[in-house]
Amino acid sequence: MTASSDRRPARSGLPALYPCTIAHVRRAPRRYALRHRTYLWLVDVDDLPVLPRPLRPLARFRARDHFTGRASSIRAALDGFLDEHGVDLRGGRVLMLAHARILGHVFNPLTLYWCHDADAGLRCVVAEVHNTYGERHAYLLHPDTAGTATVAKDFYVSPFNPVDGHYEMRLPPPGEHVRLAIRLQRPGSVPFTATVHGRRREATGPALLRLALRHPWSTVTVSAAIRFHGIRLFLRGLPVQPRPGRRTPESAS
Template identity: 65%
Template sequence: MGVTAVAPPDVPALYECVITHVRTRPVRNAFTHRTYMWLIDPDRPPRLPAPLRPFARFDARDHFGGRQPTVRAALETWLAARGVDLRGGPVRMLTHARVLGHVFNPLTLYWCHTPDGALACVVAEVHNTYGERHAYLLRTDGAGAASVAKDFHVSPFFPVDGAYRMRLPEPDAALRLTVHLEREETWPFTATVRGERRPGTAPFLLRAALRHPWSTAAVSAGIRRHGIRLLLRGLPVLRRPVHRSQEGFE
């Protein structure tokens, strides 16, 4: 496995975020959640004072197959199975950290660069509430946009069909992400993440943790709460297909 040749100059960073989910079909539903996310170099995760480490752990078992010694090694194994070699180029990873022993990452993003700093690809790693994981390889355009067929079960109310249309520009002072689910020439679901950059330092982590206590548990609880709301409104639950692990998740 390669080693990052040049560390991204703007990490670690925190983004205090507003995450919005809007469903338009077959019933309309929307919710907004406030949280915070980390932008890190997976080769060099943040070094925090001992009292704050339970609030920000970055563990290789939480990503891809969970069996590689580091997140970077897992990413490179997955990319190699798809013919992509970063040749040691830098990676920026947007994710939730493990907080007080708990983590749930609906979406982790990796902006993968060649050694000269050019963007080679974006990897979108998706986790569902059943404990399953899947990743998409994206070739984004100059605006950070890409499309990919949906082939992983996420919501119990949508079948595994259609496509995702994503806009994933690399974070800078602001975080601006958009994911549309496209089915039958409509967009029945849209998720957005909007955030503002803060230094990834102990004082800002402490402030974020106080504003959003046990943030990862709150994310997973919020998703389940709104799922129950949709169920009570009569939306049928679809049968979950068997998930087969992707090559590179070993």
């Protein structure tokens, strides 16, 4: 497979795998850092991979895992969200970076969609966020030429951060590498930063098996790690912020 450059969307060789390192740095009210290794898929939402039967438990993509969970396909769910915001891709290509469902389980703290119009130009990016309370929310972004966009935070993610401030997201389309950064900003401070760094791999059966053995049941590991570190922060005395009224997957947008 020939990988595309870091400055333009992948055009061939999909799906692709990205073994990556995810790092979080919390600077306030107490400094705390963590990092873990996992792997993500880059797929075309109109041409989702269907693996050979023996490998299918290691990677499935289901519409119920995204947006409202009620659409017939991931593409239909995304188009419904975009339609609510007055965006029509006219059938343009959409690339999705996400965890697949593994052994019946999936948890995607962040799913990204690079949305192109019919002329192959990048129209927008959608950042779909899931928290550990089973809630979902999607942000519509219009990045600049460097792949950076800002958006007000209006979804409860961490029990240690209130719903205020805004995100600065640097989300250039993946190419040979994936390099993403999200910063939570408040007046005079940057209390939280998350980064994702990884290198592209061809999505072959042997490559997937190696990654699955290296990171067994990776989506469970990600979900468990979030809870583990949350308990550690609580035991270190970080105050818990009250959660707003419950946002169900069916009403998320």
